Amino acid sequence: MKRGWLQNYIHEGEVIYCEGPASEPLQKLSIWIYLSGQYYAMHDISREAIKFKDYARVKIMNYLTNDFLQVVPKSDSQIYSFGIFFGKNIEYIPRDDPRTFLLDNIYGFMKSKRYFEIGIGQGSGESILSLNEDLKEEICRRAEIDIEFARGLADSLGRSFPLLDESSQEQMLDMIDTSDPFARFFGESLGAALDHLPKESQNKIFKLIEKDLTFAWGIGSGLGYVFTSLEKSFQTEILKKAERNSELTVGLGVGFGRAFTSLHKSFQDELFAK
């Protein structure tokens, strides 16, 4: 029972935060409770079943920050999830200056744990729109400094891009000029969601990849990954563009390679024959 939501409340037997049960818990819990043999098992895989109130977040982040080295997990996958949680709640980290990105000890740890850094970037990307301007600016600035942070941030911003309003989309697209990791991985996640965008936005992005080779690579990789699920006419349009864009072509290859095991046998053979 320590896994899942309880883990967020209790650590090493110490109660960090306690709240009365929801009025109809079972209905909300149904997505993450299942029967395993004779036991009920509970996994909050998406880490989203529990919605914390702000004051709970402040308390949790206070606890995690103050005892950081004691609570930080050891394995790469856990550390990555921990980073995502940290990033999502970055505004609740106790800080004296609102522009401070992370406390020194946490930043130092982040620089030695690549997957924690990616996670923080990814989490920050998920919460960036609700952050105050100072912190938002600082996060964007960090994308020019911290490589893996930029990668995580770019990845989550690319995925949420279709859901953003036009001005936020413009802001995101401006950021591709900041660094190679940002442009590359933003392009990669945006490319996989490109077919969900209106034609006008697609054309704007196609225009950008004529001038930005790293972004072109990323868009190609994303498109290649979902290529077989795209409409025939869109596939043809992409291949046509790739004839005149070397990096889009390389990126498409990356996407095909990433998706290789889920491709049709004849397509797999064709790829190997190249």
Place this chain on the structure above:
Amino acid sequence: MGVGMGFACNFSYLQQDLRTVVFNKSDNNSEFAHGLGIYVGFYFRSLPLDLQTAILEKAETNFVFARGLGFGLGYTFAYLPEEFQRELYVKASKNVYLADGIGQGLGFVFKHLSQQFKEQLYHLCNTNIGFGYGLGYGIGYCYKYLGQVLREEVFQRAEEDGAFAYGLGYGLGRSYIFRPIELQNQLLLRIEKNQEFAKGLGAGWGFNIVYQSDELQHLAFRIAENHPQFAVGLGMGLGRVFRYLPREIKEHVYEKMKLNPQFAVGLGMYIGHVFIYLTNELQENILEMVNINSEFAEGLGYGLGYVFSLHAKEFQKQILEISEKNSRLMYGLAAGIGNNFEYLSPEFKTEFFKIGGNIMFAEGLGYGLGYSFKYQGKKEQEKIVNNLTFTEDSSFIHGVVVGLGNAYLYLPEYFQKELFARLA
């Protein structure tokens, strides 16, 4: 290249038989090997230990894979444990291709590095020719992200370091069509002043030529008519992608080869580099061309020599036999070997000095050593300097002098003076 990268993203999740197929594919397709290496390097530390060992072993025998692996490791270098970083420095000092790749990866994220680390990397360029190429390439490719001060700094660096200048040109040439017109024009002006930069720019331009408009393709060939080093580079770039070129461009290349000797040298250089990855039919056609075009033969020899120590013994023997019948091929072969002499095992070095009895081999070896003098180890440099007597009629010395002359502008000032003193 891309497909190789994609496979590597999920490499540890691939079933054993597919992983074997992928690994084997990297032995007969150079671009696939390069891409595979890149992402395997990117995720290297997350892979199981036995796979890490197998990957490092592959990097010893497959130089294109090694270059890719180095790229991935270089890109993520700052996140590697210090002990592993030190291990990589040692490996890079013995494997010029891995060093090239590490330099490339670090060049891609150059702007993210601390000033102190940047200085260390510049210093490393002075002693490792592969690293210099790679760092220059990465920086050139990601030039867009550099601030004005850093841009000036890297061009200043390119004035002093030939390998770095070549790499910088290659990175900028490969991304030429993506650059704003003003920058394109500035780059064309720079080829007037820096020959290694010109060669690199041509190589990068040639590598991507099939993606360019007819206008840009023609411009490249026009520039090559008046700039010998750009022509060498353009040939190199086209040589790298020769097997993928459409028939009409291949024919154009054959035509240019006859008209422009420098272009022919460059074309041969990179074809020689990736020769073992070509189909048997293409290899045979190329070996026939060696007898028709002597500049192409010299270039091909250089490319074969550049990676000579990595070839199987039987193939080495075959190449030496063919070279004995073609003096220009022999000269080029030895020049390529000399260029990377620092990275050869002592046994190899002794072996090559034995072939020194062949005049063309001796002159070529001398040329390669002279051309890459700056990057040779202290011991090798001393040996070369002590043997330099301009009165002696020796093919080897003649080669060294020509090589030094070609790289003169990039030599350290104290050595330039010493050369002049000896002439006096």
